[in-house]
Amino acid sequence: MEEAQIYDRLTEIFKDVFDxxxxxxxxxxxxxxxxxxxxxxxxxxxxxxxxxxxxxxSTSEIGKLEKVGDLVALIRARG
Amino acid sequence: xxxxxxxxxxxxxxxxxxxxxxxxLADSPGTLGRELQALALPALELNQLTKLAKVMSKARxxxxxxxxxxxxxxxxxxxxxxxxxxxxxTASAARHGFALEVVQxxxxxxxxxxxxxxxxxxxxxxDAVLFALDYRALPLKLSLGEAEASxxxxxxxxxxxxxxxxxxxxxxxxxxxxxxxAPPAERLFGSLxxxxxxxxRSLIDGVNRELAAWVPGSGxxxxxxxxxxxxxxxxxxxxxxxxxxxxxxxxxxxxxLYADHVARTVAAIRGKSRKVxxxxxxxxxxxxxxxxxxxxxxxxxxxxxxxxAHLAVQRLALELRQRGIVLAVSSKNTDAVAREPFEKHPExxxxxxHIAVFQANWNDKATNIQAIxxxxxxxxxxxxxLDDNPVERGLVRRLLPQVAVPELPEEPAWYARTLAAAGxxxxxxxxGEDLKRAxxxxxxAKRASLQKQVGGVEAYLASLEMTIVFxxxxxxxxxxxxxxxxxxxxxxxxxxxxxxPEVTEAENDPxxxxxxxxxxxxxxxxxxxxxxxxxPGASGAWEIDTWLMSCRVLGxxxxxxxxxxxxxxxxxxxxxxxxxTYKPTDRxxxxxxxxxxxxxxxxxxxxxxxxxxxxxxxxxxxxxAPMKVVSRGFSAVKETTPA
Numbered sequence: 001m002e003e004a005q006i007y008d009r010l011t012e013i014f015k016d017v018f019d020x021x022x023x024x025x026x027x028x029x030x031x032x033x034x035x036x037x038x039x040x041x042x043x044x045x046x047x048x049x050x051x052x053x054x055x056x057x058s059t060s061e062i063g064k065l066e067k068v069g070d071l072v073a074l075i076r077a078r079g
Numbered sequence: 080x081x082x083x084x085x086x087x088x089x090x091x092x093x094x095x096x097x098x099x100x101x102x103x104l105a106d107s108p109g110t111l112g113r114e115l116q117a118l119a120l121p122a123l124e125l126n127q128l129t130k131l132a133k134v135m136s137k138a139r140x141x142x143x144x145x146x147x148x149x150x151x152x153x154x155x156x157x158x159x160x161x162x163x164x165x166x167x168x169t170a171s172a173a174r175h176g177f178a179l180e181v182v183q184x185x186x187x188x189x190x191x192x193x194x195x196x197x198x199x200x201x202x203x204x205x206d207a208v209l210f211a212l213d214y215r216a217l218p219l220k221l222s223l224g225e226a227e228a229s230x231x232x233x234x235x236x237x238x239x240x241x242x243x244x245x246x247x248x249x250x251x252x253x254x255x256x257x258x259x260x261a262p263p264a265e266r267l268f269g270s271l272x273x274x275x276x277x278x279x280r281s282l283i284d285g286v287n288r289e290l291a292a293w294v295p296g297s298g299x300x301x302x303x304x305x306x307x308x309x310x311x312x313x314x315x316x317x318x319x320x321x322x323x324x325x326x327x328x329x330x331x332x333x334x335x336l337y338a339d340h341v342a343r344t345v346a347a348i349r350g351k352s353r354k355v356x357x358x359x360x361x362x363x364x365x366x367x368x369x370x371x372x373x374x375x376x377x378x379x380x381x382x383x384x385x386x387x388a389h390l391a392v393q394r395l396a397l398e399l400r401q402r403g404i405v406l407a408v409s410s411k412n413t414d415a416v417a418r419e420p421f422e423k424h425p426e427x428x429x430x431x432x433h434i435a436v437f438q439a440n441w442n443d444k445a446t447n448i449q450a451i452x453x454x455x456x457x458x459x460x461x462x463x464x465l466d467d468n469p470v471e472r473g474l475v476r477r478l479l480p481q482v483a484v485p486e487l488p489e490e491p492a493w494y495a496r497t498l499a500a501a502g503x504x505x506x507x508x509x510x511g512e513d514l515k516r517a518x519x520x521x522x523x524a525k526r527a528s529l530q531k532q533v534g535g536v537e538a539y540l541a542s543l544e545m546t547i548v549f550x551x552x553x554x555x556x557x558x559x560x561x562x563x564x565x566x567x568x569x570x571x572x573x574x575x576x577x578x579x580p581e582v583t584e585a586e587n588d589p590x591x592x593x594x595x596x597x598x599x600x601x602x603x604x605x606x607x608x609x610x611x612x613x614x615p616g617a618s619g620a621w622e623i624d625t626w627l628m629s630c631r632v633l634g635x636x637x638x639x640x641x642x643x644x645x646x647x648x649x650x651x652x653x654x655x656x657x658x659x660t661y662k663p664t665d666r667x668x669x670x671x672x673x674x675x676x677x678x679x680x681x682x683x684x685x686x687x688x689x690x691x692x693x694x695x696x697x698x699x700x701x702x703x704a705p706m707k708v709v710s711r712g713f714s715a716v717k718e719t720t721p722a
Contacts, residue, residue, distance in 0.1 A: 016098070016126050019133065040162045043325050048126060059324055 006072050013052055017045045027069035053078070080315045083493070084336055087122040089485035089501035091476070097127055105134045112148040112178065117480060119173035125163065125334055132166030135173065139180075148178035151345055154205035154253070155181060156189035156243070158216035159328040167338035174339070175346040176460065186326075189216065193246035201250035207348060208253045209302070209341065210243065213328040214260040214283050222277035223267075229276035233285040240290070244299070254348055255299040256341075259287040261308035261329070264317050300507045302344050307337070340502070347507035353483055354457060354504075356399055357448060359466035360410040360417055360439070364396075364429065365389050366491065370416050370569035370630055370666065379426045386426070388491035392465070393428040395495045400433055403513030404504055405455065405520045407436040409447045409464070411633060413569075413668060414439040435520035436527050441669065443634060444471050445478040445533040454527035455520060463503045467491070468631070469602040470543065477542075478535045540635055541705040543600040547637065549644045550712040552586035552593040559607045560595055563627060568666035570628040572659065572673060577625075590615050592648055596641055598632055598706075608632045609641055613649075613657075620656040621649055626673075636704035642677050643703060644710065649696045656693055663688040677701055 010025035018036060031037040037045075049071065050056055055078045065071055082088060094100065097118070104114050119131055138145060151172065155161055165181045172179035182203045184192045189212060192200040200208065217236040222228035244255050262283040266272040272280035287305050294301045308316035311333060318330035329337065346352055361368045366378030366385040378386040379393075400406050406429070410417045417439035421431045431437070436454050438447040444466070452459050459481040466472050472484045485501045487494055506513075552560055561579050568574065577585070585591045596609035608629040616622030623645075628638060649657060659674045671690075675681070678701060679692035708719045 019130050040160070040325070043321075043331075044125065044129070044163060047331050059320055062324065 001076070003072065003076065006075050009052060010049070010068065010072070013045070013048050017041065017048055025068050025072075027072070028067055030067040049075070080332060081311060083497060083500055084311050085315075085332055087335060087339060088488070089497050090120065090122040091486055093121040093123055093127060097121075097123075098130065101130055101134055105137065108143075110144040110146045111138055112144070112146045115145065115173050116148060116176060119170050120480075123170065123335060125167060125331060128167040128170040128335060128338065129163075131173065132169040135169055135178065139178075145178040148173060148176060149349065149351075150180065151177045151207070151349070152180045152182060152203065152205045153341075153345065154192075154200040154203060154208045155183055155211050156192055156200065156208060157211040157213075157328070158187050158189055159211070159213055159322075160186065160326040161211060163327075163331065164211075164334055164338065167334045168341055171335070171338035171342040172345055175342045176351060177342070177345055177349075179342075179345070190243060193243035195246075196250050198250075201247070204251055205253045207256055207300075207345065208247050208251070209256045210240065210258055211328070212258065212260075214262060214279070217260065217283075217286065219279065219282050219286075221279060221282075224275050224277060226276045229282060229285070232277070232282055233289060236282075236286045237289045237293075256302050256344055256348075257290055257294050257299060258302045259290055259305035261305050261313060261316055264313040295508065300344060300348060302340065304337075304340075307340060311336070343502050343505040344507065347505045351460070352503070352505050352507075353463050354403075354461040355405045355407055355451070355455060355463065356396060356504075357407045357409050357451060357462055357464045358392075358396060359444075359464075359468070359471065360408060360412065360420075362467040362491070363389070363465055363494070364393055365420060365427075368630065369420060370412055370669075371566055373568070373666075374419055374424055377420060377424070379420070379424065381426065385491060388494060390426070390428060391492075391495040392498070395498060397428055397433065399504060401514070402504075402506075402509070405435050405457075406433055407451045407455070408434050408438060409444050409451065410439045411441060411444070411630060412439045413441075416569075416666070436525050438527060441633060443474065443533070443536050445475050445536065447527075448475060448479055448482060449533050450527035454525060463498075463501075465494075465498060467494070470600065473543075473602070474536065474539050477539050478533050536634075543602075545598060545600045545635065545704070545706040546709060547640050547706045548597040548599075548709045548711070549641075550595050550597075550710075552582065552595055553712060554586075556595045556607060557582060557586070560610055563607065563610050563629070564625065567627040567629070568664070569630055569669050570633070570673075571664075571667050572626045572670055573624065573662045574664050574667065575625050585612055592621060592645070592652070594641065594644065596628075596637070596644075598635075598637060605629070605632060609637060611641060611645060613645065616658050617656075619654060620658050621645075621654050623657060623659040626659070630669075636702060638673065638677065639701045640704055640706060640708065642699075642701045644708075646696055646699055646701070647710075648713065655696050657696060657699075659692045659694075661690045661692070 007025050014023045014025050015021055018034060046057065046062055053075055057074060061074055101118060104111060115135060161183065165183050168181055169179045182200055182205055184199050192198040218239055219236060220232055222232060247253055247255055260283050262280050266280065267278055272278040275281060291301060316329050316333060318327065321327040321330060358364050366389050367376055369377055379389050380386045396406055418431060420427050421429060436451045438451055448462060448464060452462060459479050462482045464475050464482050464484045467487055475482055476484050483503050485498055487497055561582050564577050585593055592613040594611040595607055598605045598608050610625060610627050612625040613621040614624045659679055661671060661674060674692035679694040681690055682693050683691040
């Protein structure tokens with residue numbers, strides 16, 4: 001999948017999970033930048049992404065995520 | 080994962096614009112309860128449940144009323160992370176008519192909260208406390224093969240739960256909801272885990288058995304999570320990765336299902352479980368259509384694959400009746416015809432005596448269900464309506480939203496399971512009186528009188544986006560035309576049976592006007608549903624030799640649209656009169672007034688009951704229905720869309 005497409009889909013997912021129309025998935029976006037992005041919303045986000053892209057991340061992969069760009073790299077690596 | 084459970088397939092699918100509707104509701108003033116319940120009704124995913132709960136919380140904090148949702152305060156004690164479950168509980172409770180307020184203490188504080196008099200949970204004075212503990216919360220020590228030590232361990236675990244219960248009871252009047260424990264999917268020995276005392280599996284089984292023994296009699300309530308986990312599969316229930324990462328007791332994919340079960344339990348505690356099962360007959364309780372197929376043709380025989388599926392529905396209905404659920408029938412059939420299988424078919428499990436109210440007529444089902452509710456003096460929110468036909472389901476859902484109408488899959492083999500999975504009749508307790516309840520309503524299968532028509536049917540039909548397609552007889556349609564001509568008994572004016580060569584003859588005769596009619600709607604294509612043959616009669620007249628229709632599309636003004644099509648072609652052919660005949664049989668009483676309804680004038684009546692009718696083509700303007708009309712295969716293709 002094209003990187004631009006992934007960001008578009010992630011933006012829709014972020015809007016849905018955070019219930020916030022103004023949010024955009026960008027490479028450097030991270031938990032500090034978004035209100036309500038706590039550890040549990042993070043879990044909900046990961047679970048939603050996994051379902052949407054039909055992939056599963058490993059515990060250590062999830063543990064290493066620091067910003068959205070890392071997530072996109074993971075999704076691309078899955079093919 | 081079995082999608083029936085994971086996707087709550089007995090519930091309708093969520094609308095595409097769910098988020099938009101939810102936002103609109105959040106911004107609207109006035110009481111929100113009914114709209115919230117309507118939005119909560121479909122199967123919602125975790126994110127949707129979360130959003131809906133957020134809207135409810137905000138409404139509450141803004142001081143907006145959530146009426147008529149009934150308030151209920153539920154405290155949840157757990158050893159696991161329940162943050163994602165709590166909003167799902169709130170939203171799912173709305174589906175069942177409750178404005179749930181969840182008291183959620185800090186993580187893994189079950190014992191502290193229960194035992195400390197001034198704890199958050201105890202101070203909140205909840206209506207119920209849900210012990211949402213998993214097996215890891217219990218003091219279980221393995222004692223492989225040691226019966227005595229195992230017994231002591233089980234008693235110890237029960238003692239622990241009872242101590243927590245005592246703490247709650249000492250400080251509140253709350254009902255305690257105890258969950259049974261889902262054992263882990265992993266086994267130590269294999270088969271011996273169940274057989275040997277002191278394995279984790281048999282210790283948990285022991286605790287569950289003890290819980291099942293003391294909870295129901297104590298005034299508290301059992302929520303059989305172990306049973307639920309078993310039904311979906313322990314391997315799908317437990318998610319080791321999620322436990323490790325975030326301490327979830329079970330997979331996030333099962334949160335909507337679990338939340339619905341908790342909501343059912345709350346409803347049961349408040350006596351709001353449903354009490355009546357209203358059954359459609361054709362293709363629900365037997366395979367086929369009694370009016371057309373007759374006693375010999377309907378499928379309910381043992382050994383007949385289709386029949387067994389419908390017998391399973393009958394068996395479930397009977398068992399529900401045995402535990403106190405009242406049975407009723409709502410069928411589009413002549414009363415006598417609908418009763419025949421109950422009275423005469425040797426394979427029917429349901430008898431007339433089992434049915435408290437037997438509504439078989441040609442009125443719309445919403446009006447009939449309202450009449451059933453009035454007859455039983457029960458609210459619509461006590462009713463469940465089972466029907467294989469999505470159009471009927473849609474009508475009742477639209478006009479009587481408090482009636483529970485489960486979605487059914489295409490395959491009848493799953494009907495019984497789907498109805499059971501929906502859990503409309505969840506019970507918190509079972510008493511001897513329940514057994515007698517069905518009997519109180521017994522009165523030789525009363526017919527409820529229709530006091531008033533439920534409004535809104537027209538609008539519902541218009542929303543179906545129907546398309547009607549008219550074509551003359553052709554080779555492609557021939558087999559189905561012959562089938563309909565020979566099979567239709569009820570909506571059949573003259574019951575003339577023709578062989579295939581005879582149908583082909585009519586097809587090729589330029590003086591004979593033929594029609595094959597198809598109807599499609601939002602729910603799908605109904606296929607060919609009407610056949611008409613007009614032959615030249617007296618000079619300037621067409622004799623309507625054959626006019627038949629599938630009863631499945633009754634009440635939609637299809638016959639009016641068919642008449643409009645006949646008139647158009649009659650005009651084009653210079654015909655001045657249409658002549659029709661009603662030839663009574665013991666099956667087609669239904670159409671005695673068909674021609675009267677369409678504006679024909681009766682010109683003759685014989686002793687046999689046969690009637691003749693006429694309609695002058697000039698000036699005839701039958702009612703039209705909101706359908707798209709496609710007319711093809713005649714000299715030119717025509718399409719008209721309703722105004």
